[in-house]
Amino acid sequence: MPVAGYKLHLIFRLIILYSFAIPASSYVMELGPVNKLVRCPGLYCGRELFSNGSWSNCGACPRGYRTNASSACIKCNDSPKFYDWLYLGFMALLAFVLHWFFIDTTSKRRSFCKEVLVLHFSALFEVITAAVLTLLMTDPMGSLAVQSCQTEKLSDWYTLLHNPKPNYDKTLHCTQEAVYPLYTMVFIFYALCVVLMLVVRPWLAHFLPKHGRMSIYAALYFFPTLAVIHAVFGGLIYYSFPYIVIILSVISNAAHFAYKLDQSMRFLIVSTVTDIRNVVIILGHWLLHAYGIIAITELKDPVFHSALIALVPLPAVFYILTARFTDPNKLHAD
Known part of the structure; x- marks a missing residue:
């Protein structure tokens, strides 16, 4: 392979690796406390709102709460159907x-x-x-x-089976009673x-x-x-x-x-x-x-x-x- 072609191939591979590495590292950092609500991985991981306006780590919502589409833990105020x-x-x-x-x-x-x-x-x-x-x-x-959370799908009963593993590293435990x-x-x-x-x-x-x-x-x-x-x-x-x-x-x-x-x-x-x-x-x-x-x-x-x-x-x-x-x-x- 010519020297110029080899350099272009190497530069192309570095660009691909760099483009995947930056979001991955920033994604891991966003699992921790944040000032602005950032979505968590998985179906049932959420963040709690603190009194100072910041948001907690991604994790299981407290009992009687459930994560919404933005990963915020909201209180269950529905009535059973x-x-x-x-x-x-x-x-x-x-x-x-x-x-x-x-x-x-x-x-x-x-x-x-x-x-x-x-x-x-x-x-x-x-x-x-x-x-x-x-x-x-x-x-x-x-x-x-x-007061209850509305049941939306079968996985709501088995949140234990849906704990995400960001970047294939440590499992993020978000088991909760989604059908509270x-x-x-x-x-x-x-x-x-x-x-x-x-x-x-x-x-x-x-x-x-x-x-x-x-x-x-x-x-x-x-x-x-x-x-x-x-x-x-x-x-x-x-x-x-x-x-x-x-x-x-x-x-x-x-x-x-x-x-x-x-x-x-x-x-x-x-x-x-x-x-x-x-x-x-x-x-x-x-x-x-x-x-x-x-x-x-x-x-x-x-x-x-x-x-x-x-x-x-x-x-x-x-x-x-x-x-x-x-x-x-x-x-x-x-």
């Missing part, structure tokens, strides 16, 4: 339904009795009290109203449910048979499980819970009928109408199914979407009408 309230209601219903399921399972009774009803009402009291206390403990304290307070409210609710259960239920267990204590042990297992599931899959559940409710209500409805030995249409109808326990179970399935429809539609078109609730009994009716076609005794191997 209708869908957010439905999500919180789903998490409360999940704990309530599991309570009733394990009370009914451990009692090993085919009909309601006084002892089982006492446990059911105790679980209802515990869940309602825990939900009210959770709302009172959430900002603003002492009020049933809630939907994430922590559920943990507080679960903790209060456990505390209230341990306060109320053992006192009742002195007056109840052994199965009253077994429901306590079951709850001590499923509440930690629910907490772990929420910690890992909270965002996925937030966006999919309406479909989860509908699918599980249909499957549970079919399982309830399938446990009956007599699968004739007449017996299924008569047992459903005459047995109080079956009536309560079927109504519970219908209410959950209606809840799922409301969560999916959000009643944006009140007239049409309210009419969809009339379809709630359809899975039960479909099972009763088609049960005789799926009777294993009528299947013959050729």
Whole structure:
């Protein structure tokens, strides 16, 4: 290569390296305190405004704050949307339904009795009290109203996975509750449910048979499980819970009928109408199914979407009408 060509090639490479090096070094310096707001790297890194008008280092915003498009930490003053309230209601219903399921399972009774009803009402009291206390403990304290940050996308639930690494050097930790307070409210609710259960239920267990204590042990297992599931899959559940409710209500409805030995249409109808326990179970399935429809539609078109609730009994009716076609005794191997 000629000397002149080699010098031009070297100068060209130095210009490229210099043009990339200057922004990189200045970008690192701008991560620290600044007098004028400068955007931070990453989706959730922000700066706090000091009293003297300067801005802090890039980092996680305080609890109850969220970064905006300019990387300034702003206080969450929004109110939860209708869908957010439905999500919180789903998490409360999940704990309530599991309570009733394990009370009914451990009692090993085919009909309601006084002892089982006492446990059911105790679980209802515990869940309602825990939900009210959770709302009172959430900002603003002492009020049933809630100040929140609006959920915009799935990554808002998993800020831990979006900590940037400027210049491929050190990781900038900006993990925060971008969906404040939907994430922590559920943990507080679960903790209060456990505390209230341990306060109320053992006192009742002195007056109840052994199965009253077994429901306590079951709850001590499923509440930690629910907490772990929420910690890992909270965002996925937030966006999919309406479909989860509908699918599980249909499957549970079919399982309830399938446990009956007599699968004739007449017996299924008569047992459903005459047995109080079956009536309560079927109504519970219908209410959950209606809840799922409301969560999916959000009643944006009140007239049409309210009419969809009339379809709630359809899975039960479909099972009763088609049960005789799926009777294993009528299947013959050729």
